[in-house]
Amino acid sequence: MKQERKVLLATFIGGLVFGVGLAVSKMTHPEVVLDFLQLDDLGLMLVMGGGAVVAAIGFHVATRSGKAAPLTGKKYGLRKRDLDKDVMVGGVIFGIGWGISGICPGAAFASLGIGNYVIIWAIVGMIFGAHIHGFVKESQGN
């Protein structure tokens, strides 16, 4: 098998597991997310915390080993983004949208998987939103 295919296969399997996790934790249900945001059920903290702890162990152990990933030769590293105004303003806009709808990108795709066809509204909205962002960045000359 070509190396590129192996990367896609590994990513697909990881995606499957990721989708199962979202379904098990009921993040596929906007109602459950809204229950958290209205502070009636704090379960979402356990989901984000559980995911972050497992990922942290994997990220840090691999990064400290100084090795590279077998399928790409890419050196293990951590997720770094510049902390700027965009990160803050983006967080505010995302928060408003999340509070209104109870959906976020990964959960919306998993929700589609469990047959929640109405979530298409959210997915179309998110794609449209990403277009608006791209259009604004383009007109700003980025």
Add this chain to the structure above:
Amino acid sequence: MVIIQIADLVVTAFPNGMAHYAIGGMIIGVGVVLIYLTTGHIVGASTGLETTISYYSKLKWFQQEEFISSRDWRTVFIVGIIIGAASYTMVLGIGQWVTEVQWWRLLIGGVLVGVGTRLGKGCTSGHGICGLASISPASLVNVVIFLGIAIIVAHLTELVGVIP
């Protein structure tokens, strides 16, 4: 007495139990680590949303080298999420479930989520799980902001009588 009080608090904070949340979260983490260890890639669902647009948009913004070089695996990741969640419900015979959240909330919320996650460079998976796991200051700030704002907005929504 103290133990009973703690137990009461747990029941109040987690009326639907804790196990499926914690286990589901850890499974999500396993998916992230699987991809990371094999490829070195750090996933994020909202970035995948944006790079997929590069397949058809002619805008220079979407034709960035970074988007084009990662769009294949990012799209495969999204397809994996959909099929993974679908397989889980089918294997367990849970049956279809449809939300009662109004379509207009999903649409308006979706547009804001699309703009906000792209401007903010990540979402619940990118910043919330992978960024926090990386102990990234940008992610910590982003998560505190979007959680705080979402909690306020969800309460306001409830307050004006929009249910669920």
